Amino acid sequence: GSAGDPNIPDHITLWGLRLKICQTLDQYANVRPARLLPGIKGPLAGVTAEDLDWVIVRENSEGEYAGAGGRAHVGLPEEVGLDVSIFTRVGVERIQRFAFELAQSRPRKKLTLVTKSNAQRHGMVFWDSVFERIKSDYPDVETDKMLVDAMTTRMVLDPKSLDTVVATNLHADVLSDLAAALTGSLGIAPTGNLRPERDMPSMFEPIHGSAFDITGKGVANPIGTFWSSAMMLEHLGETEAASRLMSAIERVTADGSVLPRDLGGTATTRQVTDAVLGALAAGNV
Structure with missing residues (x-):
């Protein structure tokens, strides 16, 4: 689940918890599916579930979030802040091969x-040169390249042209939030922080982060957490359980009578949760 406190700066909670876990356990592959769930109408007119079904692969251990940099002359007119992106051949190649x-x-x-x-x-x-060098190892995969600014336009205007996407830590972080919005809400989007070699744990979480304006109100959308749980079950080899949970989620969204407010409904977190539990208990999902 998302962690944070309105009294603690975001960079403290991020570096003290999520990034600490991901980098220490070398969970270098961040996987973020984005698709229109049944019954959910995204903001793009005429776009169907067949048109928008993506997986964004985010490098999760280095790049713009490597943590290199610092501040000097703090409080003085000449104060400077510096963040340095670090890209290693090992880091770039392994995430690109994972995406392939x-x-x-x-x-x-x-x-x-x-x-x-x-x-x-x-x-x-x-990044471009590594991609060019290794793509011949995957002749069955069709490839193309985009600049990140042009990619935002393509995601909105031509979503059906995209399938799997790979990008740096920062770029994929931003693009996956846009992807979530295009599928209806940031509240439904899942993520897996994977250690593909499975010699250390992986971690699963909704991508939406903390929302201090609705803390304690019982209106947060739990679907992103449920979808992340389905990803976790699949990663653990519990494919039947993962399929049942995902089917239960889709049954609730398709019915449309119990939706959280960020998806146009009025249901509380508890009501959405109970609806998903009810769909699971029905035994035919």
Whole structure:
């Protein structure tokens, strides 16, 4: 679940908990599915579930979130703050190969690389060059490349042209929030922080973060947590349980009578939870 406190700066809770877990356990593959669930109408007119079914793969251990940098001359007119992106060949190649293998497992077998190599001529060009070098190892995967600013336009205007996407830690973080909004709400979006080698634990969570304006009101959307749980079950090899949970979620969204307010309904967190539990208990999902 999301963690935070309105009295603690976000960068303290992020670096003290989530990033501490992901980097210490080297959970380098962040996987963020985005698709229109049954009954959910996204903001894009005429876009169907067949048009918008993506998986965004985010490098999760280095890049813009490597933690390199600092501040000097604090409080003085010449104060400076510095963050340095770090891209290693090991880090870039392993996340790109993970994305290629994921694309191979999906029906369309298509992978889009997102960088900003026209302006960031070192790290981003490095990402491009690694991609060019390894893509011949996956001849069954169709590939293309986009600059991150142009990618936001493509996601809105031509969603059906996309399938699997791979990008840096920062770029994929931003793009996955846009993807969640295009599928109806940030409240439904799941994520898995994976250690693909399985020699250390993986971690699963909704992507929405903490929402201090609704804390304690009982109106938060629990679907992102449930979907993340389905991803966890699948990762653990409990495919039948994962399928049952995902089917229960989809039955509730398709029915449309019990939806949280961020999806246009009036249901509380408890009511949505009870509806999903009811769908599971029905035994035919």
